[in-house]
Amino acid sequence: MKIGKVWGLLLIAVVLVGFQFNAEAEKKKIVPAGGRNQLQGLQGKVGEWLANGTSKFKVISFEYPEAGPNGEKAGSGKKYIAIEVELVNNQKFTTSYGGPNGSLNLVDKDEQLFTTVYNVQKEDWRKREPSKRLLPGASLKVFYLAIVPQEYFPVRLVYVPGTKVPVYRINLTDEATPIASESQTKLQGREGKINEWLFNGTTKFKVYSVSYPETDPLGAKAPTGRKWVLVEVEIRNAHKYTSSFGGPNCVLTLIDQKGEAFDKVYHVKKADWRKREGPTRLIPAAGLKAWYASAINDDYLPIKMTFLTEPKVPLFEVDLQTK
Incomplete structure (x- = not known):
């Protein structure tokens, strides 16, 4: 009888360990590398979530405002481009985003690059924003501003979320032809x-x-x-x-x-x-x-x-x- 009890206790312990192992495995499945948005790749359109394996990215809005929040004008022959994006830290450690840690570039139909785009405060475009540290899974909305010539019309946006990581490409018009793979x-x-x-x-x-x-x-x-x-x-x-x-x-x-x-x-x-x-x-x-x-x-x-x-x-x- 004693031997039977011992074997019974051992069997219960094995079953419990098995359940615990399976539970841990299921927890790991919940957060796959890059998240489910990884499938959408690195190229998309405004309003679409993309992922590069280390972050997730979405362009919330892309606009040509006539004036700034305090009534300021872009100047003769110039116009504003205001872009709001959202970033999610998809890494397992705290990382900095926005400010000088991210770079947003505009590209027109002739492939001419415009890189003078700054992360500024949404309520006061005269003030630049610093980078912000995000915990794993945390998100950040970032506002960018460019002052471009009146005749400049970007068809694509390229966002570099950090160093040595894949970039995001966003088509801004239906007419824009994506770069061939x-x-x-x-x-x-x-x-x-x-x-x-x-x-x-x-x-x-x-x-x-x-x-x-x-x-x-x-x-x-x-x-x-x-x-x-x-x-x-x-x-x-x-x-x-x-x-x-x-x-x-x-x-x-x-x-x-x-x-x-x-x-x-x-x-x-x-x-x-x-x-x-x-x-x-x-x-x-x-x-x-x-x-x-x-x-x-x-x-x-x-x-x-x-x-x-x-x-x-x-x-x-x-x-x-x-x-």
Whole structure:
């Protein structure tokens, strides 16, 4: 009888431990990494919750107010853009959000980036907000303000919630075309023709035009025996982090039918080819339009060009004869 009682007590203990183990397992299932909104990914629209694995993010409103809360105007030729967002700390430890710990950027249809957007107090736009520390699961509403030219109309918003974390992209208009996924763009490869998007694993690239203008923007002709060549391109950062493009970071080389290469083609300002452009830091998915110019021999006719976007990555090759 004593042995039977002992076995009975042991059986009860095992059952109780099993129930406790299952209960703990069920508790862990309640908060999966990234939350259920993880399925919605990193790209969406206003009013939609998104998640990147460390935070959750939603744009509550995107407006063009005529005046500030105290009646202030944006100024001649300018307008306000007011954006309210909400952030949730999805990490298991306390983290800072808002203020200098987050960066909101606007992108127009030409992929021109506007980065002068500040986290300000909703009741007084003159005062900047500091970052705030959020406990796990806690949320924070953040108000951002930009003063942009009247003709500037963003089609996309890019939000960087912190360092070394995936960014959020929000389409602001139904007409905005989302950036192609890497799996789609990879099919186009690194070789192509004018007006075709190419992809090398770290950058997306397109040549818009190759022309031979008679004069530069200031009316100057090329030196005797030479002619101007102007190449318009666009570069998009396909890294998951901010990186520099353009300026001396990129190398454009022209190649003629004899295989002779000409690489003294420089990234210049569109309105004044005498002035060279420096590198531009692009956040993930942001784009940069660039103009490359040089004076080449009259009898030099390039049929192909290569473009190196950054060191130690595959270069692009574009056929200039096929359009």
